[in-house]
Amino acid sequence: MSVDLLSPPSSAQYLRWLLAAKDPTQALQLAADHVAAVLDCPVSWAGLVEGDYLVMGAHHGVASTEMAAAWRLKIGEGIGGRVALERRPQMSRDYRHDSRRVPLLKRLIDNEGIQATLIVPLLVADSLLGVLYAAHRHPYPWTDTEVELLEEIAHDLGVRLHQLDVDGRRGQRAEAAERRAERATREQRACADLANGFATHTDPVGSLDLLAREIGGRVELRQGDGTLVRAAGDLRQGNARVIRRTELADCGGLTVVVIDTRDPDEQRQAFVDLCISLFRLQVLRAGERERTAERLNGELFDGLLSGRIGDPEEFRARVSMMGIDLGPGAQVLVAGSREHEPVGRADLDSQLRTVFPGVVTLERAGRAVAVLPPTGRPAPRVRAQLADLIARSRRGWTVGLGRSCADLLDFSTSYDEARAACELAIRGSVVGSAAGSVVTAHELGILGMASLPAAQLETMVRDVLGPLLDLDQRRGTDFVPTLRTYLAHDRHLPDTAASLHVHYNTVRNRVARIEEVLGVDMRDVDHRFRLETALRMHALSAALTGA
Amino acid sequence: MRLITFTTTDGATHVGALAGDTAISLTRAAEGDPRFASMLDLVRSGDAGVEDARDLCDSHPAHAVHALDDVTLRAPLPNPPRLRDCSLFIAHLQPAFRGMARSIAAEAADPEAEYERLVATGKFDTPEVFSREVIYYNADHTAVSGPGDLIVAPAETRQLDYELEFAAVLGHTARDVAESDAAGVIFGYTIFNDWSCRDLQSVVMESQLGPSRGKDFDGSNTLGPCIVTPDELGSPYDxxxxARVNGEVWSHGSTSTMHHSFEKAIAHFSRNRTVHAGDVLGTGTVMSGSPVEIGKRLKDGDEVELEVQGIGILRNRVQLPY
Structure with missing residues (x-):
């Protein structure tokens, strides 16, 4: 037996030969020859993994050409197939009594006269490269030492085969890396093209077409509430799915949705994200330009706040592309100052922006006006935040807050209310109970009046209070203020007298005179309602015409 | 097997099977065998057809294999001869009815008082008959859509909902099937989205003649993405x-909460009547399986994904007029 004859130099020699091998075939052949020499067996061969099969890699001592050409074993089948599957050595001391053999290969092996085999896997780390055989042409009792020797030879061979890239994985990896690099270059160019395209395009709507062209698939631009602003691009064959949904930061809830029929890999996802980031820059740029233009001539918001909107769809799309959210819940406010110092638009803008990002400010009718985007917060909370903000700013501003808008057409009403509330509050001619830094039309009891044209307001006031106003004007009397105070104190004479700093009887006389002049009865609730309404309209009319 | 219907770029429709990231065309592999012309033909071909399909999956010519990315999956059974949507789950009915009452009450001046009033009428309780027998309605079997299809809601609705359901496809035409034999009648299982316009539905339900146009518009019944055969799925009851909307989980449940089984439904429907190969039986909605039950609303452009373990993901986007 040759095992005892194996000397360290022959093992070292084997390693040197392996290192000298220039390709996998040479290395395999060296190993097969070495196995035969070291284990003193007449036959040895190596099977290599090819798909689901083991195929002949190299052989030593094989007599028939058929064995060399046709030996092919499915992984998992026969003894060698099991070695490959289970990745541990197997042996057969006598083939004639072994049930594991594959019928197909039985004839080949029998023709070779092989009767005993020892087989070990060729492994590198976790990956299987093949199997290595030692065989005798007579029954043979393999020893543990022989198993260890064959495993050692297989280990060294495995390492060298890996170095020689026997399974071509290194080549494949290199090719894949090259393909990735080429794609990265292509996509970088596409990004550059996109950036250049954006630079020459002033139209934000056209920018979406450019984005869709570079990304491929369908690209949609939607508002925060899901409303479609615009879509571009077409879908390829396949099942559509959303591959990216990105809300553009600081763009009023605008969201880009990319729909494609294929799932993107990591690289494509990164490319899509980069393109969307470029698009966000474009939206911010276009929005800033539009805002500047808007600040200069105010055409867009003039239409919104006066209720003159030609095509609501187009209006909404344009405003969206400016990154402005006019969705349900937006509100208008008008800011003024009791000290008759005008509120600066820029000042108001910077104050509001901290709590209401996405706010739009402008100047209108000599006042600073702001459109607050929908916050999703309850109305009292918005009001409280606003009051807190104004208190902290120590500017002494008075803010009229308009209604929450459900529709584009509500904005003019919201503005009218905000303006009316602001003017009334500044003049101190507040008829309702509330008077603070933030006031609403509702609190001032002028809901529904704020949007009436001035002439109509005036007519309605004159219809009720005309003779009294004339009297006050002609004779310098104080009937109108007396009436207002009397009603505000719920017809309580002593309180009214105290408030007006006049005698109790004076008030009583004046009230009697008012009833006579206007032909009303203060005990009648309908009469009082008419008078109260007219007084509020009067205050409103005075505040607005004086503005 | 995971059986599918798909179209290729040349517009041809194939019945096939999913195999990893490929679609095997049984239509092409069978070379003109009429049993593989469509899913309905395959269903009607009985057990022998299914066995032959299995053989074709194991051994087929290379030109019968398509990369999944290159084909478009359609509703696996686009033309069922009948589509019953049943109330096999019943736990969800109470929250669904109450949700509808809440929607109606929202229009009133005092929504809370109106809701209490509506609930007190008893019209928004689950009738006891739902637990006693298998209640169903006939959905429109011609209004079937498939995976990836855009679901376009009718112009008059202001509240489109998905419904998270799955369904059994019958593989045999039969009559008087005993509940103990009914499993043998089932061809396979698929996911079912029973799109519903809640606002329209709550109006027409007052007629007591079913959901009517509340659940009936082009593409209102989405099936897919595949039909999984019983041997591959195992028990359908666990x-x-x-359901996810734009990737966020909105609904989650288990088929273990079904009150009635498919077998019971088949026994019930075939008593003195014929059930047909290709008939589809929807389960009804699993508890919490619809936005109306959980106080949520879909937005235009939302992507809805229904996933049933072992079957797959049925994905659609919605186009809403509001």
């Missing part, structure tokens, strides 16, 4: 069910 599967996780999930």
């Amino acid at each position: 599967l996780e069910m999930t």
Whole structure:
């Protein structure tokens, strides 16, 4: 037996030969020859993994050409197939009594006269490269030492085969890396093209077409509430799915949705994200330009706040592309100052922006006006935040807050209310109970009046209070203020007298005179309602015409 | 097997099977065998057809294999001869009815008082008959859509909902099937989205003649993405069910909460009547399986994914007029 004859130099020699091998075939052949020499067996061969099969890699001592050409074993089948599957050595001391053999290969092996085999896997780390055989042409009792020797030879061979890239994985990896690099270059160019395209395009709507062209698939631009602003691009064959949904930061809830029929890999996802980031820059740029233009001539918001909107769809799309959210819940406010110092638009803008990002400010009718985007917060909370903000700013501003808008057409009403509330509050001619830094039309009891044209307001006031106003004007009397105070104190004479700093009887006389002049009865609730309404309209009319 | 219907770029429709990231065309592999012309033909071909399909999956010519990315999956059974949507789950009915009452009450001046009033009428309780027998309605079997299809809601609705359901496809035409034999009648299982216009539905339900136009518009019944055969799925009564909207989980349940089984439904429907190969039986909605039950609303452009463990993901986007 040759095992005892194996000397360290022959093992070292084997390693040197392996290192000298220039390709996998040479290395395999060296190993097969070495196995035969070291284990003193007449036959040895190596099977290599090819798909689901083991195929002949190299052989030593094989007599028939058929064995060399046709030996092919499915992984998992026969003894060698099991070695490959289970990745541990197997042996057969006598083939004639072994049930594991594959019928197909039985004839080949029998023709070779092989009767005993020892087989070990060729492994590198976790990956299987093949199997290595030692065989005798007579029954043979393999020893543990022989198993260890064959495993050692297989280990060294495995390492060298890996170095020689026997399974071509290194080549494949290199090719894949090259393909990735080429794609990265292509996509970088596409990004550059996109950036250049954006630079020459002033139209934000056209920018979406450019984005869709570079990304491929369908690209949609939607508002925060899901409303479609615009879509571009077409879908390829396949099942559509959303591959990216990105809300553009600081763009009023605008969201880009990319729909494609294929799932993107990591690289494509990164490319899509980069393109969307470029698009966000474009939206911010276009929005800033539009805002500047808007600040200069105010055409867009003039239409919104006066209720003159030609095509609501187009209006909404344009405003969206400016990154402005006019969705349900937006509100208008008008800011003024009791000290008759005008509120600066820029000042108001910077104050509001901290709590209401996405706010739009402008100047209108000599006042600073702001459109607050929908916050999703309850109305009292918005009001409280606003009051807190104004208190902290120590500017002494008075803010009229308009209604929450459900529709584009509500904005003019919201503005009218905000303006009316602001003017009334500044003049101190507040008829309702509330008077603070933030006031609403509702609190001032002028809901529904704020949007009436001035002439109509005036007519309605004159219809009720005309003779009294004339009297006050002609004779310098104080009937109108007396009436207002009397009603505000719920017809309580002593309180009214105290408030007006006049005698109790004076008030009583004046009230009697008012009833006579206007032909009303203060005990009648309908009469009082008419008078109260007219007084509020009067205050409103005075505040607005004086503005 | 995971059986599918798909179209290729040349516009041809194939019945096939999913195999990893490929679609095997049984239509092409069978070379003109009429049993593989469509899913309905395959269903009608009985057990022998299914066995032959299995053989074709194991051994087929290379030109019968398509990369999944290159084909478009359609509703696996686009033309069922009948589509019953049943109330096999019943736990969800109470929250669904109450949700509808809440929607109606929202229009009133005092929504809370109106809701209490509506509930007190008893019209928004689950009738006891739902637990006693298998209640169903006939959905429109011609209004079937498939995976990836855009679901366009009718112009008059202001509240489109998905419904997270799954369904059994019958593989045999039969009559008087005993409940103990009924499993043998089932061809396979698929996911079912029973799109519903809640606002329209709550109006027409007052007629007591079913959901009517509330659940009836082009594409209102989505099936897919595949039909999984019983041997591959195992028991259909312990599967996780999930609905996601734009990737966020909105609904989650289990088929283990079904009150009635498919077998019971088949026995019930075939008593003195014929059930047909290709008939589809929807389960009804799993508990919490619809936005109306959980106080949520879909937005235009939302992507809805229904997932049933072992079957797959049925994905659609919605186009809403509001």
